[in-house]
Amino acid sequence: MTDDVRKILQDHARLPADPGMLDPHADLYEAGMTSHASVNVMLALEDHFDLEFPDEMLKPSVFASIAAITEAVEQLRSAQAAA
Amino acid sequence: MTVGATTVDADQTFLAEIRRIADEVAGPNAADVDRLARFPVEAVAALREQRALSAFVPTELGGDGVSFEALAEACLELGRRCSAAAMIFAMHQIQVVTLVRHLEPGGFFEPYLRELAQEQRLIASVTSEVGTGGDMSRSIAAVTPAGDGRSTIEKQAPTVSYGAHADDLLTTVRSSPDSRDGDQVLVLTHADQTTLEPKGTWDPLGMRGTCSPGFVVRAEFGDEQVLGTPYSRVGPETMVPVSHVLWSHLWLGIATDAFDRARAFVRAAAKAKPGEDVPAAQQLSHLHSQLTLLRAEVCSGLAEYVAAWDDRERLSTLRMVLRFNNLKIAASEQAPRICQEAMGVCGIVGFKNDSPYSIGRQLRDAMSAVLMVANERLHKTNASLLLIAKDV
Numbered sequence: 001m002t003d004d005v006r007k008i009l010q011d012h013a014r015l016p017a018d019p020g021m022l023d024p025h026a027d028l029y030e031a032g033m034t035s036h037a038s039v040n041v042m043l044a045l046e047d048h049f050d051l052e053f054p055d056e057m058l059k060p061s062v063f064a065s066i067a068a069i070t071e072a073v074e075q076l077r078s079a080q081a082a083a
Numbered sequence: 084m085t086v087g088a089t090t091v092d093a094d095q096t097f098l099a100e101i102r103r104i105a106d107e108v109a110g111p112n113a114a115d116v117d118r119l120a121r122f123p124v125e126a127v128a129a130l131r132e133q134r135a136l137s138a139f140v141p142t143e144l145g146g147d148g149v150s151f152e153a154l155a156e157a158c159l160e161l162g163r164r165c166s167a168a169a170m171i172f173a174m175h176q177i178q179v180v181t182l183v184r185h186l187e188p189g190g191f192f193e194p195y196l197r198e199l200a201q202e203q204r205l206i207a208s209v210t211s212e213v214g215t216g217g218d219m220s221r222s223i224a225a226v227t228p229a230g231d232g233r234s235t236i237e238k239q240a241p242t243v244s245y246g247a248h249a250d251d252l253l254t255t256v257r258s259s260p261d262s263r264d265g266d267q268v269l270v271l272t273h274a275d276q277t278t279l280e281p282k283g284t285w286d287p288l289g290m291r292g293t294c295s296p297g298f299v300v301r302a303e304f305g306d307e308q309v310l311g312t313p314y315s316r317v318g319p320e321t322m323v324p325v326s327h328v329l330w331s332h333l334w335l336g337i338a339t340d341a342f343d344r345a346r347a348f349v350r351a352a353a354k355a356k357p358g359e360d361v362p363a364a365q366q367l368s369h370l371h372s373q374l375t376l377l378r379a380e381v382c383s384g385l386a387e388y389v390a391a392w393d394d395r396e397r398l399s400t401l402r403m404v405l406r407f408n409n410l411k412i413a414a415s416e417q418a419p420r421i422c423q424e425a426m427g428v429c430g431i432v433g434f435k436n437d438s439p440y441s442i443g444r445q446l447r448d449a450m451s452a453v454l455m456v457a458n459e460r461l462h463k464t465n466a467s468l469l470l471i472a473k474d475v
Contacts, residue, residue, distance in 0.1 A: 029315065032263055035220070035464075039401075042471045055473050058401040060315070 005069050008048060009033075012040040024067040029060065038063050045069065051076045094153040097138050101157040104129045110164035116292035117167070117444050120285055122248045123292045126161075126168035127205065135172070137200035139179050144193065145200035151180065151325075151392070155332045155385050162336020163343075166448035167292025169333040171205075171245050177326050178206040178253045181269070182310070184321045191307040195271065199251075206271075207249035209300050213239040217460045220318060221264040225257035226309060234309075236270060237301045243279070244295040250274055254300060255314055267314035272302040289447030320395045324388050324407040326456075331381045331414035334452050338418040341425035341445040342374050348429045348440040366428045370421065377417040384410035401472045408461045415452030422446040 002024065009019035013028060014037045022031065033041070041063060046052055053062070053076070062072050109126040116123045130136060139154055140146020154176050161169035179199070186192055198204060215221045224238035236256050246252065251273050258268045282297035310317065345367055352361045387406060391397050426433040426442040433442045469475065 030263075030266065034265060036467055039467045039471050046471075052473065053471070055400055055402040056397070058472060059396060059399040061396065061399070 001073065002066060002070050004048060005045070005066055005073070008041060008044045009066070012044045013037050019066070022066060024070070025065050027064055028066070029064060035060075041069075045073065049073050049077070051080065093147055093149050097135070097147060097149045097153055098156055098160070100133045101135065101160050104133065104135075105160045105164040109161055109168040113165035113167075113292075114444070116165060117448075118291075120287070120291035120294065122245060122294050123165055123168040123171065126165060127171060127248075130168075130172060131203040131205075134200070134203060136175060136203045136205060137179070137196075139176060139183060140196050140200050141183065144196045146196070151389060152385065154180070155328055158329045158332040159336040159339070162333035163340045164336075165292070166333065166337050166445070167290055169336060170290060170293050170330075173329040173333050174208060174244055175206050177322060177329060178208055180325050181253070181317060181321050182271070185310060185312040185317055187311050190311070191305070192271070192310070202250070204250035205245070205248065206251045206253055207243060207246050209238060209240045209243050209246070209252055209254040209298075211241055212255075213241050213297075215264075217457050219255065219323075219456065220267070220314075222255055222257045222267050223264065224254075225260045225262060226268065226270065227260050228306075229303060232306050233303060234306055235301070235303045236272075237299065239282075239297075240300050241282075241297045242295045243298050243300065244293045246279055246295070246298055246300075247281075248294065252277055252300065252302070254302070258309075258313070265315065269310040269314055269317060270302070270304065271308050271310070272304045276304050277302040288450060289444070290451040316395075316399070319399045319404055324398065324403070327407045327411040327414075328381075328385050328388050330452070330455070331384060331410055334414050334418035334449060335377055335381045337445050337449045338374060338377055338421040338425075341422040341442050341449075342370055344433070344440050344442055344445075345370060345425040345428035348432065363428045363430070366424070370424050370428060373417065373421050373424065377414060377421060380410060380413045380417070384414075401468045402475060405465055405468050405472055405475055408465050411456065412458050412461055412465075415455075415458060418452055419446060419449035422449045 006019045013019060013033045016032050042053060057072060063069055108129040112123060112125045134147060137146040138149045142148040158169055158173045161172055182192055182196060210219050212223055214223050224236055226234045226236060229235050236254060238254060238256060251271055254270050255267050256270055258266050278301045280299040282299060285294055285296040349361055349363050349367045352363060397403060422442055422445045426446060429440040429442060432438040432440045435441055436443050
């Protein structure tokens with residue numbers, strides 16, 4: 001799944017650095033992701049993984065790193081599976 | 084629920100003094116402040132004398148510990164009498180609330196707040212910058228190390244409200260010359276560490292007493308004068324919503340003043356011809372419902388901010404960013420609309436500058452609201468957030 005996240009970042013985060021090479025815990029905002037680009041990342045994640053981030057998860061900390069995004073997606077998926 | 088308050092008494096005493104200053108000092112000088120585009124020296128002196136500049140500073144740091152709600156109410160009360168004095172008060176309090184909410188024990192800012200309370204220091208803010216297209220979340224100017232634990236900044240500011248009258252400036256800049264444009268910090272510099280090179284003159288349509296020309300701001304300061312929390316957090320958690328809540332209260336104050344004048348006009352007309360229909364009375368009723376809408380939005384904006392006061396993560400959610408952007412947009416559009424309709428109620432005596440029902444100053448002052456942080460800039464942000472936020 002981390003690879004999928006990296007691919008989405010590659011396509012939508014508009015980072016100067018290659019997301020494929022980023023440390024999973026590197027801060028994406030510090031790496032140059034603007035708040036506008038982050039919205040496109042969120043949209044692409046929802047589309048790719050067929051899920052919806054609830055409002056309480058739509059905040060910068062949830063999308064701040066590859067690890068944080070992966071964790072959020074996993075959390076939503078397991079909640080969906082349990083439902 | 085009240086936040087930041089130590090006692091309800093502190094709020095009541097504070098607000099009684101603010102109302103007195105509004106009626107006895109700010110109001111009587113408002114026309115002169117407006118005509119001459121001069122700083123409201125009398126009102127600010129009176130606010131200092133009542134220690135209102137440190138009203139929100141906690142008592143343990145020498146302030147009065149009044150609540151945030153009381154500050155908002157004070158902006159409304161001052162806005163009813165002198166928009167410029169109200170805006171200066173509001174902008175100063177935005178800086179104070181920011182420093183109090185992001186205070187770290189020890190360091191520079193705790194002793195600074197004590198000094199602010201002791202000396203009733205006035206803080207101005209330098210947030211806008213030439214070349215950023217009005218986007219406050221980006222900076223060009225940067226903290227530039229100068230060696231020996233000291234740094235410098237140089238910022239081209241298109242407008243600095245009461246900059247030449249402030250004791251201190253709080254400026255957004257990039258955290259270092261190598262930082263990206265969104266990596267911002269706040270720097271507090273004293274007037275004697277700062278030079279302001281004037282750029283242009285100050286002869287605007289309204290809010291004339293805020294004395295807000297452009298400057299090139301240059302400062303040299305100790306590194307400890309940089310606030311520890313980055314602006315990317317200070318903005319959504321405090322500075323942006325607090326600005327929008329306090330501004331919207333003072334715009335409500337201006338609109339309330341305009342409504343009061345229209346009502347006084349209708350009452351006078353009704354008394355002059357007892358028993359006869361006053362055509363403007365019905366227009367006044369329309370105006371009242373418009374004022375009620377504005378009041379409801381302003382009150383609910385305050386209540387939602389206060390409810391989220393301690394939940395800083397929630398304040399960073401896109402839903403809350405949308406909420407407080409919309410408060411600014413709605414209030415800044417509704418306040419001048421009310422002023423204009425109030426002028427319609429009064430007719431020619433509302434249009435004249437030298438009548439007791441004059442609404443010219445209120446209308447001109449309220450027209451600045453849509454421009455300070457341009458609404459279209461906020462709509463652009465909101466349009467993007469609406470793509471992803473859910474329960475808005």
